[in-house]
Amino acid sequence: MAVHENTTPLVELEGINKIFGGIHALRDAHCRIHAGEVVALVGENGAGKSTLVKTMTGLYQPNSGTIRVKGQAVRLATAKAASEYGITAIHQETTLFEELSIVENIFMGHPRTKPSGLLDWAAMRSEAREHLERVNLDVEPTTLLKQLSLGQQHMVAIARALAEAADVVIMDEPTASLSSNEIEKLYVIIEKLRDLGKGILFISHKFDEVFRIADRYVVFRDGAFVGDGNIAEVTEHDLVKMMVGREVGTVFPKRAVEIGAPLLEVASLSNGIEFKDVSFTLHKREILGFYGLVGAGRSEVMRAIMALSPYPFTGQIRLDGVPANWKICGDAIDAGVVxxxxxxxxxxxxxxxxxxxxxxxxxxxxxxxxxxxxxxxxxxxxxxxxxxxxxxxxxxxxxxxxxxxxxxxxxxxxxxxxxxPDVVIVDEPTRGIDVGAKSAVHEALAEMVEQDLSVLLVSSELPELMGMADRIIVMRLGEMVAEFTRDDFSAELIAAYATGARAPQPAREVA
Ligand SMILES: Nc1ncnc2c1ncn2[C@@H]1O[C@H](COP(=O)(O)OP(=O)(O)OP(=O)(O)O)[C@@H](O)[C@H]1O
Ligand SMILES: [Mg+2]
Structure with a gap:
C-alpha cells in the first residue's frame, strides 16, 4: 500500500508513558495513523493495546509524551475532546447503555438539536436509520439495546462511530463478539471508511483478519513499540515472533488418551425455540467439539444443560448413568459439571x-x-x-x-x-487470548484430560477444534447436522455442513 513517509499523520503519539500504580503499561510508546490506511495493532495480552487506545481517545491521561492531531500537539482531556479532534473508538468492552434505545446510544454526547435548542428526535431517528443501514443492521432505531444480540450491539457501536463523523476510527477487538456474517460486513465497512480517507486502527488477535484487512502493522510488547511495516512484507511467523519475543509452536498439544465409558449423556434435547432434538454422549477423557456458525444453537444447548436457560426444555440428561435434574446452575456444579x-x-x-x-x-x-x-x-x-x-x-x-x-x-x-470438575463445558475458550497464551490454554486442557477431565468444547475456530477434539458435532439452525471422528476430520466438509452447503448427514445411533 501507500508509503506515508511524507504526509502528516492524522494522529501521532510519541514518547507516551502510562503508569498505573507500579505497572508501566506504556513505555515510550509511539504510533501513527495516516489518512486512508488500516493499521493493525498487535501484541500479547497486557501489551498495552487498549491502554494506547484509551490514551488516544481521552479516557486516560498519559504520564508523559505528546499526542499530535494533523501535526498539532493537543491535549485530549476527555473522550469528548478526542471526539472533537476527530478521534473515536469502539472499545473492547462496549460502552453502550443497555437500558437506552439505539438512537439514544448513537447520539449520546453529541445530540442533534433544533434551532430552538430543543432535541431534534425526528432528525436523530432518521439519521440513525441511515447509519444502521450502513452497518446493515435492520432494526428500528427506537429498539432498546438490551433487546439486541452482542454482535448487533457491536454494530450499534460502529454506527455510533460513523455518526461522530470521525477522521480516525479505532476498533479494539471488534470481531470478538461478531458472527462470521457480521465480520464480513464489518470488513466492507472498514474498506469503505478507508476509501473515504479515514484512518483506522484495528486491534485483533486473529491473524487471518489482520492479513485480510490491514495495510500496515504495529507491534507492541510489554508496553513498548517493537516494530511496524507493511502487511504485504511480513509473515504471520514474523509477527508472532515480534509479539512474543520468541518462537511459538502453533501445534495443538492433543495427547493420546484412552477414552473411557459414557459420562454425560444427552438425549433428544429440544426447547422449541433455540435447538431441536440434540443428542450426544460425552465419554470420560473425551474432548467433544461443537462447531457451527454463531446462532447455530451451540451455546444455547450448553446453557440448557447447565440449567441456565430461560426456556424450559424436553429431553434427558444423564451423568454417569444417573438422571440429572438440575434445577439451578449450582446443582450442576455440585455434580461436577462446570x-x-x-x-x-x-x-x-x-x-x-x-x-x-x-x-x-x-x-x-x-x-x-x-x-x-x-x-x-x-x-x-x-x-x-x-x-x-x-x-x-x-x-x-x-x-x-x-x-x-x-x-x-x-x-x-x-x-x-x-x-x-469431572466435566467442563468451555465456550470459545481462547477468544481474545493471544497466540502464546492460547497454546498454554490448550496445553492445560490436554493435561487435565489426561487426569480424567471430560470436555465439551464449543468453538468457532476450526483449527482449534480439529487440533483438540476427538469428535466434532456440527450444528446448524439449532440442529445437529453432522458428526466427525478424529480420523475423518475435514475442514472443508465441516464448514460445508455448518453453512448448509451440504445437506445434513443421516442421523446416527445415539450411544
Ligand atoms: N485501570 C488499570 N489499572 C491498573 N492496571 C491497568 C489498568 N488498565 C490496564 N492496566 C494494566 O496495563 C497493562 C496493559 O493492559 P491493556 O489492557 O492495555 O492490554 P492489552 O494489550 O489491551 O491486552 P488484551 O489483548 O488482553 O486486551 C496490563 O498489565 C494491565 O494489567
Ligand atoms: Mg485490550
Missing part, C-alpha cells in the same frame, strides 16, 4: 474482586477446613492456576477489573478449571 461461558465479562468474573478471590471462590468449600476458609490453600490454588493459564498481573491480589481483556478471560477459565 461451564465457562462465552460472554465472560457479564457471566464470568467478579470484576472488583482480586484474582485470588475470583479463582478461589468456587473452590472455597472444597478447600475449607471445616467451617473455616483456608486462605493459604486459596492463595496456592490461585497462584498455581494463574501460572498454568499464564495470567499476567502484578500480583494475585490485583482486582480483575485492572487486568487486560485477555487476562480477565484467563481468570474465568482458571476459576472453573480450578474446581477440579
Amino acid at each position: 461451564y465457562v461461558p462465552e460472554d465472560r465479562r457479564n457471566q464470568g468474573a467478579i470484576l472488583p474482586l482480586s484474582i485470588r478471590d475470583n479463582i478461589a471462590l468456587p473452590s472455597m468449600k472444597r478447600l475449607a477446613r471445616g467451617i473455616w476458609p483456608d486462605k493459604s490453600a486459596e492463595r496456592r490454588l490461585a497462584q498455581e492456576y494463574g501460572r498454568v493459564f499464564e495470567i499476567r498481573a502484578a500480583s494475585i491480589e490485583q482486582p480483575v477489573e485492572d487486568l487486560s481483556g485477555g487476562n480477565q478471560q484467563k481468570v474465568v477459565l482458571a476459576r472453573w478449571l480450578a474446581t477440579n
Whole structure:
C-alpha cells in the first residue's frame, strides 16, 4: 500500500508513558495513523493495546509524551475532546447503555438539536436509520439495546462511530463478539471508511483478519513499540515472533488418551425455540467439539444443560448413568459439571474482586477446613492456576477489573478449571487470548484430560477444534447436522455442513 513517509499523520503519539500504580503499561510508546490506511495493532495480552487506545481517545491521561492531531500537539482531556479532534473508538468492552434505545446510544454526547435548542428526535431517528443501514443492521432505531444480540450491539457501536463523523476510527477487538456474517460486513465497512480517507486502527488477535484487512502493522510488547511495516512484507511467523519475543509452536498439544465409558449423556434435547432434538454422549477423557456458525444453537444447548436457560426444555440428561435434574446452575456444579461461558465479562468474573478471590471462590468449600476458609490453600490454588493459564498481573491480589481483556478471560477459565470438575463445558475458550497464551490454554486442557477431565468444547475456530477434539458435532439452525471422528476430520466438509452447503448427514445411533 501507500508509503506515508511524507504526509502528516492524522494522529501521532510519541514518547507516551502510562503508569498505573507500579505497572508501566506504556513505555515510550509511539504510533501513527495516516489518512486512508488500516493499521493493525498487535501484541500479547497486557501489551498495552487498549491502554494506547484509551490514551488516544481521552479516557486516560498519559504520564508523559505528546499526542499530535494533523501535526498539532493537543491535549485530549476527555473522550469528548478526542471526539472533537476527530478521534473515536469502539472499545473492547462496549460502552453502550443497555437500558437506552439505539438512537439514544448513537447520539449520546453529541445530540442533534433544533434551532430552538430543543432535541431534534425526528432528525436523530432518521439519521440513525441511515447509519444502521450502513452497518446493515435492520432494526428500528427506537429498539432498546438490551433487546439486541452482542454482535448487533457491536454494530450499534460502529454506527455510533460513523455518526461522530470521525477522521480516525479505532476498533479494539471488534470481531470478538461478531458472527462470521457480521465480520464480513464489518470488513466492507472498514474498506469503505478507508476509501473515504479515514484512518483506522484495528486491534485483533486473529491473524487471518489482520492479513485480510490491514495495510500496515504495529507491534507492541510489554508496553513498548517493537516494530511496524507493511502487511504485504511480513509473515504471520514474523509477527508472532515480534509479539512474543520468541518462537511459538502453533501445534495443538492433543495427547493420546484412552477414552473411557459414557459420562454425560444427552438425549433428544429440544426447547422449541433455540435447538431441536440434540443428542450426544460425552465419554470420560473425551474432548467433544461443537462447531457451527454463531446462532447455530451451540451455546444455547450448553446453557440448557447447565440449567441456565430461560426456556424450559424436553429431553434427558444423564451423568454417569444417573438422571440429572438440575434445577439451578449450582446443582450442576455440585455434580461436577462446570461451564465457562462465552460472554465472560457479564457471566464470568467478579470484576472488583482480586484474582485470588475470583479463582478461589468456587473452590472455597472444597478447600475449607471445616467451617473455616483456608486462605493459604486459596492463595496456592490461585497462584498455581494463574501460572498454568499464564495470567499476567502484578500480583494475585490485583482486582480483575485492572487486568487486560485477555487476562480477565484467563481468570474465568482458571476459576472453573480450578474446581477440579469431572466435566467442563468451555465456550470459545481462547477468544481474545493471544497466540502464546492460547497454546498454554490448550496445553492445560490436554493435561487435565489426561487426569480424567471430560470436555465439551464449543468453538468457532476450526483449527482449534480439529487440533483438540476427538469428535466434532456440527450444528446448524439449532440442529445437529453432522458428526466427525478424529480420523475423518475435514475442514472443508465441516464448514460445508455448518453453512448448509451440504445437506445434513443421516442421523446416527445415539450411544
Ligand atoms: N485501570 C488499570 N489499572 C491498573 N492496571 C491497568 C489498568 N488498565 C490496564 N492496566 C494494566 O496495563 C497493562 C496493559 O493492559 P491493556 O489492557 O492495555 O492490554 P492489552 O494489550 O489491551 O491486552 P488484551 O489483548 O488482553 O486486551 C496490563 O498489565 C494491565 O494489567
Ligand atoms: Mg485490550
